[in-house]
Amino acid sequence: MSVITASTTHYLWSLQDVLGQGATASVFKARNKKSAGRGSLYFHTVFEEVASQTGVGIQQQRLMYLGHDLPLEGNMKVVNLPSTSQTQPLILLSSPAGANASLPFREPETSPVPPRFDLVADYSFSKATVGVVHQYKRIVQMLHTHRELLLQGFYTYMMKLHQECREAIHRIAMIAMRLQSCLTAQHRVSKLAPYSSEGPTLANNGQKLQLVHEHLPVYTAGVQDFHNRLERLQIEQAKLADTLANDKSRQRMEMLLQKITAIHQHYRKDRMTGKLAYNDEQIHKFEKIHLSSHIKKVKSVFREECVQRYKELLASTRAWSSTMMEIETRLQDLGSFSTGLLADLEMNEQHQNQALGRVLHTLQSERAEQQPGIAPKDREQMVSRMHHLREEMELLVRELQCNNNIIESLGAVNSSAALDPNPARPSTL
Structure with missing residues (x-):
């Protein structure tokens, strides 16, 4: 893993390898972003430097920034890099995953304490x-x-x-x-x-x-x-x-x-x-x-x-x-x-x-084949007549139903009248 630190708005300061092999800092010459048209640093140089320090090949290098993948091309200028810091570094992932290399430090050596008073x-x-x-x-x-x-x-x-x-x-x-x-x-x-x-x-x-x-x-x-x-x-x-x-x-x-x-x-x-x-x-x-x-x-x-x-x-x-x-x-x-x-x-x-x-x-x-010998035009006419006939039948059914309702209502009235004795009516013997 590597971190690229950018300290100001106009200057890209350094690429410092702090998470991979080789704890030494590779400091690139600061480039003024306002005048980056000449002698600018391109990412292919950065990729090569990261590969030499971390052992991660260029094709296996993946960068993340603020939790998202950061796609970079070798022909892109480093001045286009987002502003980074120690708290917002670029994170280098390698694929396939390998053992995280520890920093190559060595414990300092101390001289023995002088035994005599001197x-x-x-x-x-x-x-x-x-x-x-x-x-x-x-x-x-x-x-x-x-x-x-x-x-x-x-x-x-x-x-x-x-x-x-x-x-x-x-x-x-x-x-x-x-x-x-x-x-x-x-x-x-x-x-x-x-x-x-x-x-x-x-x-x-x-x-x-x-x-x-x-x-x-x-x-x-x-x-x-x-x-x-x-x-x-x-x-x-x-x-x-x-x-x-x-x-x-x-x-x-x-x-x-x-x-x-x-x-x-x-x-x-x-x-x-x-x-x-x-x-x-x-x-x-x-x-x-x-x-x-x-x-x-x-x-x-x-x-x-x-x-x-x-x-x-x-x-x-x-x-x-x-x-x-x-x-x-x-x-x-x-x-x-x-x-x-x-x-x-x-x-x-x-x-x-x-x-x-x-x-x-x-x-x-x-269904059409079940009625052979009928021309398409005749079939359409037949279907039309059947629809018309169905409509007439439905109308007839409604009329019959209406008539039945009238008859039933009249029948109910007549039944009530028959049960009610009429004193003016002459009795038959």
Whole structure:
């Protein structure tokens, strides 16, 4: 991985390899963006430099910026690069994933503590020790920066894969909708299959659709498994990021450097004095004991805190790289499969509609063949007469129904009148 830092609006400062092999900075000459027409730096030079420092081939280099892929061409000018910083670096991904190379650092060597009381030797030793502790401090800062960028880079990569999981779920939902439409059309066509010669073809097509329907939950479960695995990786990343945020090794190294520097300043005064009084000599010897203790603490902080935690992070990122590359590869395969399946389902739906049209046309033809010898014009006239006759029959039925209603209502009135005795009516014997 690499980070390209751009410090100002008009100047591109450097390409610094802080996450790959070779911790040295390759500083390119600053180019003024306003006058970049002559002698501008092109990306093919950057790609070659990254390849030489990280071992990642040009074809395998993938850049991400702010969580998104950053497509760059070799003939593009570097001045077109978006503004980057330590908090917003370019992240270099390699495919296939390889082991994250650690920074090639080496623990500084310290001279042995002078066994005897000697102002000149003690002063020289303290001076050399200050320089060595400065080296320790720089390496500690470098390892801390590397840990920050590794955690930031993998977090960005995890978020990118989370987004790809959501997109995969969306594609599966689209497939489910299209599949449901195909199954509905298949059901309509299958009802007409006995009247068509396409029965075997329709049955085979229905089996394929049913197979897709059965496997669709498997795809969803697979993407959900990817999501869960990424969640677990993100929890691990968050714990390591919290550990890094609470890491006080740089502050402790700075405090030890200040104490060692203070002893060195004292030894400098002692050397300039030349001959010390008894009490000053005892203080000098006592500070040498402190100096030796501080050196041991510097080594302890470096080995047990900085280097150990750095190695633990590298071990975690190696496992993350393998898992995330596997997830990304399978998501890419699923994306290609989903695209092809959607196209197949769309074509299948078109074929179903065409088959339905052919079946209906066949049925109409068979009905027409049941009345041979009738010309098309006569057939149309006959159909028209039948429609007219049906309308007349419907009108007649409505009239009869209306008459029946009238008769029933009148019958009900007459029945009531018959049951009601009329005193004016003469009785019959």
